[in-house]
Amino acid sequence: MIKKATLLAAALVAVALFLVLPVWSGTIPASIVPDGARYVAHLDMEKFVGTKFYEYLDKDGRFEINSHDIGRLLKLDLARDVTGVTIFGAGAGEKDAVIAVAGRFDKERLLTILSLDDDLREYAYGGNTIYSTDHDEYGAFVNDGLIVFAENRAAVEKVLDTAAGKAKNFASSKLNALLKDVSPGAFLSGIVEDLGELGGEIRRSRFVEKARGIYFQAQEKGDNFQFRAQVTSDSPENAKDMADIIQGLIALGRLSERDHETGFASFTDGIQVKLDGKTMSLEFDRPSRELADLLSRGRGFHGFFILD
Numbered sequence: 001m002i003k004k005a006t007l008l009a010a011a012l013v014a015v016a017l018f019l020v021l022p023v024w025s026g027t028i029p030a031s032i033v034p035d036g037a038r039y040v041a042h043l044d045m046e047k048f049v050g051t052k053f054y055e056y057l058d059k060d061g062r063f064e065i066n067s068h069d070i071g072r073l074l075k076l077d078l079a080r081d082v083t084g085v086t087i088f089g090a091g092a093g094e095k096d097a098v099i100a101v102a103g104r105f106d107k108e109r110l111l112t113i114l115s116l117d118d119d120l121r122e123y124a125y126g127g128n129t130i131y132s133t134d135h136d137e138y139g140a141f142v143n144d145g146l147i148v149f150a151e152n153r154a155a156v157e158k159v160l161d162t163a164a165g166k167a168k169n170f171a172s173s174k175l176n177a178l179l180k181d182v183s184p185g186a187f188l189s190g191i192v193e194d195l196g197e198l199g200g201e202i203r204r205s206r207f208v209e210k211a212r213g214i215y216f217q218a219q220e221k222g223d224n225f226q227f228r229a230q231v232t233s234d235s236p237e238n239a240k241d242m243a244d245i246i247q248g249l250i251a252l253g254r255l256s257e258r259d260h261e262t263g264f265a266s267f268t269d270g271i272q273v274k275l276d277g278k279t280m281s282l283e284f285d286r287p288s289r290e291l292a293d294l295l296s297r298g299r300g301f302h303g304f305f306i307l308d
Contacts, residue, residue, distance in 0.1 A: 030171035032100060032142065034162045037170050038089035040179070041190030045103075048187040049079045051220040056292035081105070087190075090159060095136070095152040098159055102146045123153070128160050178215060188218040210238040225291045227284040239280045243273050246282060 082103040123130040161167040216229040270286035
């Protein structure tokens with residue numbers, strides 16, 4: 001989003017999307033998420049780094065983010081200095097997505113790096129400064145330990161207003177209420193009120209046509225990686241259709257493994273698809289060690305879950 005800073009933001013977003021799709025440690029901070037937010041997803045980096053799953057990936061070199069150059073440039077250890085990542089929709093537009101990254105930053109060093117860019121623009125806003133090196137990429141420090149990024153300058157301004165108490169946050173919203181069910185041990189969680197409102201390519205999905213809201217969380221219990229997603233529809237029939245789509249994709253993946261030994265069949269052993277009226281849930285439970293091994297052998301897994 002801001003050239004050198006973009007490198008950091010892109011890496012952090014990749015962490016957030018690494019396991020599922022889609023900063024603060026602990027729960028999502030209501031104080032920075034505007035009222036009317038359409039979705040929110042949160043990665044608690046401290047909890048994630050504390051899992052056996054991360055330990056296996058890190059020890060065996062399977063963690064796919066190469067943070068060496070980022071760490072050297074910004075003097076950051078991404079796994080230790082970043083405490084969390086939160087992604088949320090500040091409005092209904094496609095460019096209203098906001099990335100908030102919290103951690104232990106060397107703010108002065110980051111600002112020095114930004115100042116080296118000849119295209120840097122600075123916009124004073126309240127007690128903050130919004131930085132940009134492009135016409136559709138903006139970033140700001142909410143405080144020394146929190147950075148926000150967005151393609152839309154107005155989205156950054158809305159977040160700054162919310163953080164300053166000038167605008168209502170989402171603390172009393174339905175979206176936040178739904179997050180109360182997140183397990184205390186979850187390192188990744190998120191909720192979308194209405195997938196159809198997100199616009200763009202996602203609206204063309206056959207799965208999204210039948211879905212309304214979605215909730216997901218990932219955690220580790222003991223030495224087991226657990227993921228749960230729950231999707232609601234407007235009718236039991238559409239919920240069944242969604243389950244059929246998922247089951248079909250799983251079957252397709254198993255068939256494709258006959259020619260490509262990716263370990264996908266073993267991966268699906270831990271997946272359960274359940275129906276309850278208008279709700280379809282997908283549950284995944286596998287030993288963390290086995291999942292880490294499968295990921296190292298089957299990098300194409302994600303391709304089977306494109307819901308087009």
